[in-house]
Structure formats: structure tokens, C-alpha cells
Amino acid sequence: MTGPRHVLVIGAQCPGLGLLDGLETAARSLHDTLVSPWAGACAETPEHGTTLLYGPGLTRETVEKEVRRAGRAAAEAGAVLVLALLGHGMAAGTRLHYMAEDSRDEDPLSAVDVGSLLGDLLDTTGLDGLVALVDTCHAGNAVPDLDSLVGGIRRGDTRLSLLMAAGADEEAYGLRFSSTVVKVLREGIAEAGEILTAEDVVLAVRKDGGALGQRAQWTGYDGAELVTTRLWLARNARHAVHARHAGHGGSLLGPLARAELALALGPLKPDVGGDTGEGCGAPVDLVDTVRHPRDLAALRDRLPELPGAARQWATGVLDALRNAGRTLALLEAWPGSDLTTALLRRTLAAVRTGPGPGDGAGPGPAEPLPDSTGTELLRDAVEHLLLRAPRAGRSRTAPLAAFLAGLARDTGVDPQDAALRAWAKDTSAVIDLNDAFARLADTTAELRLRLVVSLHSAIGDEWPETLETWLLDGGTVRHREEFPCAAQDRTGTERALFRALRWATRQAKLLEAPLRRVEIAAPAPLLATWRPEEAEIGRRLGTLYDVVLRWSDRIQPPDHLFWINDHARGILKTLDESPDGRRVDWLGEGDTRRAPDLRARLMDAPPTRAVALAHRPAQLSGLMETLLASSPILLWPDEDPEAPPAPPAVRRSVDAHWHQLPGAFSHAYRAKWSARTNGTEAPPPAPDGPGGLHHLAGLRTVWDGTEWLDFCDWFEQYAYRSDPHDTYAPHAPHDDRDWGRTAAAPPGPRHPTDREEHA
Secondary structure, eight states: OOOOEEEEEEEEOOGGGOOOTTHHHHHHHHHHHHHSTTTTOOOOOGGGOOOEEESTTOOHHHHHHHHHHHHHHHHHHTOEEEEEEEEOEEEETTEEEEOOTTOBTTBGGGSEEHHHHHHHHHTSTTOOEEEEEEESTTGGGGOOOGGGGGGSTTTTOOEEEEEESSOTTOOOOTTHHHHHHHHHHHHOOTTSOSEEOHHHHHHHHHHHTTTTTSOOEEEEEEOOTTOOSOOOSEEOTTSHHHHTTTOSTTOSOOHHHHHHHHHHTTTSOOSSSOOOSOOSSSOHHHHHTOSSHHHHHHHHTTGGGSOHHHHHHHHHHHHHHHHHHHHHHHHHTOSSSOOOHHHHHHHHHHHHTSOOTTTSSOOOOSSOOOOOOHHHHHHHHHHHHHHTSOOTTSOTHHHHHHHHHHHHHHHTOOTTOHHHHHHHHHTTOHHHHHHHHHHHHHHHHHTSEEEEEEOTTOOTTSOOSEEEEEEEETTEEEEEEEEEOSSSSHHHHHHHHHHHHHHHHHHHHHTTOOEEEEEEEEOHHHHHHOOGGGOBSSSBHHHHSEEEEEEGGGTSOOGGGTTHHHHHHHHHHHHHTOSSOOOEEEEOHHHHSSHHHHHHHHHHSOOSSEEEESSOOTTHHHHHHHHHHHOSEEEEESSOTTSOOOOHHHHHHHHHTGGGTTHHHHHHHHHHHHHHHHTOOOOOOOTTSSOOGGGGGGEEEEEOOHHHHHHHHHHHHHTTOSSTTOOOOOSSOOEETTTEEOOOOOOOSOOOOHHHHHO
16 A cells, blocks of 8 residues: 655756757656556646646746645645656755746856755655655755754654755756656666665666766655655566566466467567467467566567557557556555455456346356456456456446446545546546446445335244335435235235335335335245245336345344354355355255255254255255255255256356345346246357356345344344334445445434334
């Protein structure tokens, strides 16, 4: 993680000393490198003010004013300020004066006193540090009075890193120092660490020889006792933080990128030697030359050797790999809370299996999701999104933008974060990122409300006399009501359910939010046979709402099952952290043939994953309580007991769409009903990929995720409170796979129930 970094690059011409050729170009080049997330990682945002100044009008007063403005803005943000001064310099004793448009030779009062200005910046409260680069004649005189800092406002609690193009008594030529610095930052330094300090860069400039004849030098000061990190100028393009992702001799690329690049460069001849015979479709040495970003540019130079269509494809691949490097740099210094393997997998799956045009949910690409972990997963996920996830008619960066937007939402990153916006600009993905955040906002609005309908008053396999309902707004109960059932049967229960939905819809309109989610909690025996999503109110209930089944015994567990909710939380945590991607224990016919044996097995060796039945047992109703107590997630085939076991395609489909479950079941059911109405069959799965979404339509599920357990915990506490109308409001947002990650609303004022309002 890195703190905020601001930048200001100034290239002022001084007509009195002669105009400098290439000054504007040098200033732009340095600025572009410093704001690149994979190099200088500095913010380039309007709220920080101008970050690049060159051309007419840069008087002494303007230069000083802009530097002080940049210093104050950085101090207010607690940021490091990277300041670069390029142009003419004049020595006056031991001091350096930066020459502006209205400066005059041998007139120090008409020029900018660099040392004094840097000293004022260093003594500005709140500034996290100052990195300054001075490319002028006599730059060695730019050092401020460091001894006086101890007696300053901050009592020396400040930091400086200063790079100077020449000695105090030397001239600098043709802006060679700053140009060589740009070269070093873009190419990286093989023997340096993950970040490049002033010392690293100055030594590399000397070694390069680009500023030969000038004694490039650096100095520093660090009196900040509570800061443990070093000041740095840029990230190192050659550091192993990039190479370690690949495991191919320091290559920048992962397996997917290597394979794609090998195919794209297939027609090209190797630079040296011949084909190595490894069968990758192109000489391996071409792919192996990519060890840092500049090597991609070298390969681009050979693209004219390819025919038209092949050249266009190869260009797209190289563009994607360039963007991959920029994205990895952003993720390595992610501005939000810590990224975890579970979060990366969940967000990647949400992008991969997210809603597609026309069908409500896309079947996902044939390419499996990466199974790597940690930092390798960062690389593999980015390559997957750029090279495998894009759909026809969409840009390559659209899935990647959706991925970053999802991570930003879940880790507290503002959509206008400077680093995120710099990435979007650098990858030409500004519109894609805006669209991704807009879709997230729409989804959040749609998922804001959920209606909980409970049949927990029912006894055994009997139907209830009353339905209890709660309308939750972002996790907070807004309304509660009971609806009597005209008859204790399925018809009576479903009619009461329809009245509850009508009531909830009216309440939703008052809250100005749509109601899309209905959670129905029922006793174990009823869950085995009832399909509430198929209840008809002119249309199937499941065509209007996403319906998920819950186990009502979790609301108030009986004495012999008091432990089930804590046990369920443990399993959900294990599933979330699963290192091998195994999330489901499938039980065959032999496992469920004898109920006593199954109960003994689950009691002696409780499962640590979801439980799924490969076939539907004839005695399923009698097994439901045992199965539901053993795991918070249960799946079983919606077929007759004589049907063959669930085929491998069904299991692959569950694995492929896991992070979208149980919501994806609603999409699958709707697709099945639509296919029946149209007299067509659902599309087959991808030939070599995971099972298609339509395979889920043959499964039933009870899904008691974290959100449901939170509600049940509240209800159990609610039952013992002196005030039975306390509002349910979780203390923190929770991740529930039922509906994606949506932040729970903060606890608000107590809301009366409808019964109180009517009293």
C-alpha cells in the first residue's frame, strides 16, 4: 500500500538567457512518467490543481504561487509532493535561482530562490515528504538549509529526497538529466528493489551516460521518526514484483498471456536460432524476451512483418498485455483495504458469470477461471479478463473495468480515486469504468430491499396458520406484518403469500425502491416438496422475483439443534477461504440409502463444505433436517428418485457459477420456463468449459448464507428482549453470496412495526 502522491512539473522558459529547445517535450515526458501508476504513481486530478506547467506566462510570481499551492494541497491530503523544475538556473553565492519568464541575468530578486522555496515546503505541516528533481545549471545549489529545519515549525519532523542534474559549479546541457531519468524510470533497474529512490536513479543515470559531463547528484533528509517507509521516485519496472507472477525465468507474462502471445507471433521468425520444438506455435525465444514493459514495445516494432489480419490481432494482444502491466501496478498498490484471494476470486467470478444480454445471465466463457492464489492470482485474473472474458461488441477493457469497480466497492475505494482514474486514462478505459460503476449503482438499488416470509409457526410437515413477514431495507427491518392463512394447506399458504407480496410492494413504493428479492423460510419437510417460485399469480412468482429458500428452524433453533447457526458460520467461512476451490461434498445413492447410517456419518464427521445429493432419495423429506443441520447449503435434484445421478456437467455448472449462487438459480429457472413456452431447448454448455447455466435448472437448493444467519441471530435475541419491537440493523455490512456484495445500511432510528402504526 502507498499513501497519496501529488506532482507538479514546471518547465519555465527564460527569454533573457535564451530559449531551451525541447523543454516542453522534456517536461511532458517526465510528467507522464510520474503520473503513470506503474512508474511515479502520482495523482493527476483537477481537485489538486495543475500538475504540469510550461509555455508563456510562467513568471517568478506564478512559479512561486503554483509551487506553494501544490505544497498546501499535498499537505491537506497528507501526501508526498513530487516537484520537478526544468529550465535555466543561476547561481548566486551558494544558492540556486530558478529563472522564470521575467527573470533577468545577475538579478536574484527577479528569480525563484529554490533552496528557500524547498525549505518552506518541508516545514509545511501535513506534508508527508518532498521529492524534488532539479534539471538546471548549478542544480547542486538547490539544497535548502537542512540544519535550520530542526528549529522550524515542524521541529525537523519532515523528509526530503533531492535529485540534481549538475554540481553547484557546473552547467547542465540539453535537459539530458531529466530525459535520462525518464529512460531509467521506464526501463527499470535490474539490481534495484521494488521502488526506486533518488540514489537508485542518480546512480543509474550516471551508469547510463546520458548526462555525461554533468555530476548528477542526490541528497536527502529524514527527521520523521514515526514514518517507516522510504521516500521514492518511482516503482521499479524490472523488479521481481512483476516477474514473480510468471514463474518463467523472470518473464512478465503468465501462462495465458504466453500462450496468446505465442499464437499471435506465430508467423514471425525468431531473432536468433530456430524453433525450440516446444510446440507453442511460435519460437519460444520471442515470448521469453518479454521480461519488462519495454520488451513489449520491441515486439511491436516487428508487427509490420505480419499480414493485415494477423497484424491487427497481434496488435490487440500487445495492447492487452501493456494494459495488464499497468493494471498489475495499480493492484500492487491498491488504494483500498487489503485484497484477499477470496475477494479476488469472488469478484472475478461475478464479472465472468455476470448478467449477459438477453438471457439474464451469461453462461461464461469456455476458459476456466484461474486456480492460482495470492500474487499469481492478480496476474492470472488480469490476463483472463483482458484475453478471455471480453464479449463480442465490447472493448477488451470492459470486463477489467468491471472487475476493478467491484474491488473498489468492496474495499472502500471512491469511484473518483486518483489512482483508479489515472489507470482508466492510461488504458483508455474511462467510459468502461464509468459504465461499470453505473451498473453497480443500478444493481445496488435493485438489491436494496428484501422480503423475508417465514413459515416457522408450522409444526412438522403441516402448513402454517400464519405467515410472518419482514421488509428489510439494506439490512434494516423497516416493516413487519403477519398474514393469516385461510386454510392450512399449500393453497392457503400461497394465497397468504400473495397478500404479503402485495403489502410489501406497497411499502416498497413508499420507500421508492423496487422489490426484487423474496426469501421464504419453511420447515425441513416442506422444503423438500414445495416450489414457491412456481406459485401462480397470473404469472409464476419466480418470473417476478428472485426467490430463495431458507430453513426456518434457524430462526429459533430447537434445543437439540441450538448449535446449528454457529456451525453454519464456520462452514461458510471455510468455503470463503477454500484454497483448492472445492466447495461441495456430493453424496451418492449409497450414502443416503439408510437414514440412520447417514445421520451417524454426519454426526461423527460433520461436513466442512456444502452438501449436494447426486440423486433424489425417496425418503428425502425424512432426511432434510439431518442434511440441513449438517451444512448451511444443500442442493438436490428436482427429479424423481428413479432418475440417474446428476451428471458431471451439473457438478461443473455448480462449480463454475458458485459465486453467483443461489441467485443464478432464479436465472436458470426463468430460462427453463421460457424455453418450455417457446418449445425450444436450452443451449448446451461450452464444449470444453464449465457446465452451462441451464444445468442449474434441474437442482433445488436451500441456501442459508451469512445474511440469513444474521437475521436469525437478531430474531433469537429479539425474542428475549423486553422491547419486542427493536429494529434489526446489523452492525456492519456482510458478504452474502445470495445477492452479491451490498453494504448494509447503517443502524438507523427505531422504526415501529405496522401493527404499532395502526394502533
